Amino acid sequence: QSALTQPRSVSGSPGQSVTISCTGTSSDVDNYDYVSWYRQHPGKAPKLMIYDVTKRPSGVPERFSGSKSGNTASLTISGLQAEDEADYYCCSYRGTYTSIFGGGTRLTVL
Amino acid sequence: EVQLVESGGGLVKPGGSLRLSCAASGFNFRNYDMNWVRQAPGKGLEWVSSITNTHIHYADSLKGRFTISRDDAQNSLYLQMNSLRAEDTAVYYCARRPSAIGGFDLWGQGTTVTVSS
Numbered sequence A: 001q002s003a004l005t006q007p008r009s010v011s012g013s014p015g016q017s018v019t020i021s022c023t024g025t026s027s028d029v030d031n032y033d034y035v036s037w038y039r040q041h042p043g044k045a046p047k048l049m050i051y052d053v054t055k056r057p058s059g060v061p062e063r064f065s066g067s068k069s070g071n072t073a074s075l076t077i078s079g080l081q082a083e084d085e086a087d088y089y090c091c092s093y094r095g096t097y098t099s100i101f102g103g104g105t106r107l108t109v110l
Numbered sequence B: 001e002v003q004l005v006e007s008g009g010g011l012v013k014p015g016g017s018l019r020l021s022c023a024a025s026g027f028n029f030r031n032y033d034m035n036w037v038r039q040a041p042g043k044g045l046e047w048v049s050s051i052t053n054t055h056i057h058y059a060d061s062l063k064g065r066f067t068i069s070r071d072d073a074q075n076s077l078y079l080q081m082n083s084l085r086a087e088d089t090a091v092y093y094c095a096r097r098p099s100a101i102g103g104f105d106l107w108g109q110g111t112t113v114t115v116s117s
Helices: none
Strands: A009-012 A018-023 A035-040 A047-050 A064-069 A072-077 A086-093 A099-101 A105-109 B003-007 B010-012 B018-025 B033-039 B045-051 B056-058 B066-071 B076-081 B090-097 B111-115
Touching: A009 A018, A018 A035, A018 A086, A018 A105, A035 A064, A047 A064, A072 A086, A086 B045, A099 B045, B003 B090, B018 B033, B018 B090, B018 B111, B033 B066, B033 B076, B045 B066, B045 B076, B045 B090, B056 B066
Parallel strands: A009 A105, B010 B111
Antiparallel strands: A018 A072, A035 A047, A035 A086, A064 A072, A086 A099, A086 A105, B003 B018, B018 B076, B033 B045, B033 B090, B045 B056, B066 B076, B090 B111
């Protein structure tokens, strides 16, 4: 199965809000409320930012929020900061203990 | 300190084998679903395999070439990779998941596997 679909890039100015979409199918995003989001800076390991569609791990700022409608999940980052410039990946459970990632989105803070 | 540390990566010829290891510390290893996730150069993340106390699962693309295992007494996770191909070239990350369906909440720094003649 192909990766979940994400825009290749998004951008925003400091203080603004951006939303990154993640589109799947009835076999993954649409069927399970187990979408997670990861931030990855160049040369570093990914970091969990959102899990179970809307939940934030301890230590992740409230500026990060998640949502889902049908087969599309979204990550919204408000009050953009320079440190938010990174690659972002969504991931969905797709049954029988398997997972699928999105292709990734490069966020540029202008 | 809560951490995962991968090792075992390197340069291997096409058709060769390699065994990756992941040493866990600072948490109760046996209580977690453990995974391998890889990232080819300049590409996105790809889930490879997961193992719990009762389940083992692989990405369909691996076609039986990889075998995941764990040793809870040694707090270690392994990935045996056989019949390696150029497209297996990637950074391989060990990742922890509190349940078999949730997010990956702890990642190692990765180990690089290069398949080339």
